[in-house]
Amino acid sequence: MxxxxxxxxxxxxxxxxxxxxxxxxxxxxxxxxxxxxxxxxxxxxxxxxHGSARIFRYAYPDPFYTQAVLDSKALWDSLAAEAGTELITPFGAVDYGPTRQPALLAGVLAGAGIGHELLSAAEARSRWPQIAFDTEVLWHPGAGVIDAExxxxxxxxxxxxxxxxxxxxxxxxxxxxxxxxxxxxxxxxxxxxxxxxxxxxxxxxxxxxxxxxxxxxxxxxxxxxxxxFTVRQEQAFHFRYRDGYPGATWPTFIHKAADIQAYGLPGGRDAGFAGQKVAEYNGGPLIPSAADQTGQVDPANRARVVDYVSRYLPGLDPEPYAETTCLFTNTPxxxxxxxxxxxxxxxxxxxxxxxxxxxxxxxxxxxxxxxxxxxxxxxxxxxxxxxxx
Missing domain, CATH: 3.50.50.60 (FAD/NAD(P)-binding domain)
Structure with missing residues (x-):
């Protein structure tokens, strides 16, 4: 040995x-x-x-990363063709919130030639009544969900x-x-x-x-x-779609509200295709490394995300039916x-x-x-x- x-x-x-x-x-x-x-x-x-649900999106305030997504998508397409399986499912994405700067993101997408719309909150609510938008909204239909595993x-x-x-x-x-x-x-x-x-x-x-x-x-x-490098044990929660708001009607989203930055996406097979995966960005506890993870969900984080869903996602039952932890390794x-x-x-x-x-x-x-x-x-x-x- x-x-x-x-x-x-x-x-x-x-x-x-x-x-x-x-x-x-x-x-x-x-x-x-x-x-x-x-x-x-x-x-x-x-x-x-792990798992079946990661956001694929083009919207970045930095044009460098938007161009890198374009370059990456060409490789994703080649990979999917060579592997003979779909790896990214299209759902589109919405970006909104007081500090998300949808207009800035729209300008970056326009400069890169990526299709998008900038909608008022009322226009967005009429299109996606399951989401309580609080600012203007960037919509770009080319976004989707990566099956990571x-x-x-x-x-x-x-x-x-x-x-x-x-x-x-x-x-x-x-x-x-x-x-x-x-x-x-x-x-x-x-x-x-x-x-x-x-x-x-x-x-x-x-x-x-x-x-x-x-x-x-x-x-x-x-x-x-x-x-x-810092490592967080993040937590994500799955909330069931209410009647009338099936999974196919949900985009992915990033919402920078005044008191929380949240994101969500269709959860896929990770939770039986029954709901939206929602999490607070960098909301989990810091740990020294992955070796120190506990796999235990922080009750305070769960409470913040449940409160967020209750306020901003009327198309979801605000009681999570599944939850998990994952790792974010961050640079400053x-x-x-x-x-x-x-x-x-x-x-x-x-x-x-x-x-x-x-x-x-x-x-x-x-x-x-x-x-x-x-x-x-x-x-x-x-x-x-x-x-x-």
Whole structure:
């Protein structure tokens, strides 16, 4: 058990969530020898990429991210075609609230050539009477819902089809550099005493990243330049559709009210297609890392979301019929991290908005890990000052 496996890989990707699966797929499709190590199983339920419901949207106040969504959508379409399954279900999206700035978002979409409408609150209420809009509303019909678990499994399957191997139940405890020089390679050590050798390593560990960072052979200057990562145990609640407001009539939404930032989307198979998934953005407790999650819903958070549904979503029964927790790994300005020191690449598509970019993040990470291309500067050690959501 303690000896290295006899067949090391050119590239080892740690973590089979959306970002790690996408990176493994992109590397394998380019002909590289790839091994994907996962502490549990791909799209594990105690990580960030499980389930059937993540928002896909174009509306960002920063044109950089809107253009990145366009670039990502082209890759999503190619992925769905190659996998032979639908990965994004169209529902459209509404954005509203005193601090959501629908007019600003509309201007960004207009500049990118993305179809949208800017509606008054009354116009929006007549179209979606199940929602009590309190400001003007941005509607863009190209938005939808990503099936995260199916997407992860599709990318893993395509990586394997291109020669990658997947090892599950393999928890990376530390990474050791072998010798000196950029071509020296690495040895990964598991919690069970196993080892695995690789020429290049990509760490995409999600909420486990903060605890793992100190166990990586990264230069002190590189570590000092990284943003601070915080992990939240978020909670989401499913509320049944009232009669007359079936799931097909509901858009996804982001609402920045005066006292809460909430989002919602059709819950899909996660809760029997019976209701809308609603959550408070960054409303869960801070935890040191994913290893410290309890899986317990905070009663105060539940009460805030129930109160929100009672006030703003008359088309839902305000009593949740299902609830869950998930992980948000955040940076201070909500930009991602895709950075590299020697042959070790760290990937963290953070802050609750990374799912829609998964194929593009895989492309960026593969470009950086192989030296094929650069990634946007904002994802390296110097971060952008502007919030993105």
């Amino acid at each position: 303690g000896d290295p496996l006899p067949d090391p890989s050119d590239y080892v990707v740690v973590g089979a969530g959306l970002a790690g699966a996408a990176t493994a797929w992109q590397l394998a499709a380019r002909g590289h020898q790839v091994t994907l190590l996962e502490r549990d199983v791909p799209a594990a339920h105690n990580a960030s990429s 199916t997407s992860v499994n599709a990318m893993v399957a395509l990586a394997v089809r291109n020669g990658a191997r997947v090892l599950t139940g393999w928890t990376v405890e530390r990474v050791e550099r072998l010798g000196r020089g950029t071509g020296a390679g690495y040895r990964l050590h598991s919690a069970a005493g196993e080892t695995f050798d690789a020429g290049n390593v990509v760490i995409s560990a999600g909420g486990w990243l903060p605890r793992l960072l100190d166990s990586l052979p990264l230069p002190a200057g590189f570590l000092a330049g990284l943003p601070e 300005n909500e930009d991602f991290l895709i950075d590299r020191a020697d042959n070790l690449t760290v990937v963290s598509p953070c802050s609750g908005h990374g799912a829609k970019f998964a194929p593009l993040i895989g492309q960026w990470a593969a470009d950086l890990a192989t030296g094929a291309a650069v990634v946007p500067d904002r994802f390296r050690s110097t971060a952008s000052p502007a919030l993105t959501t």
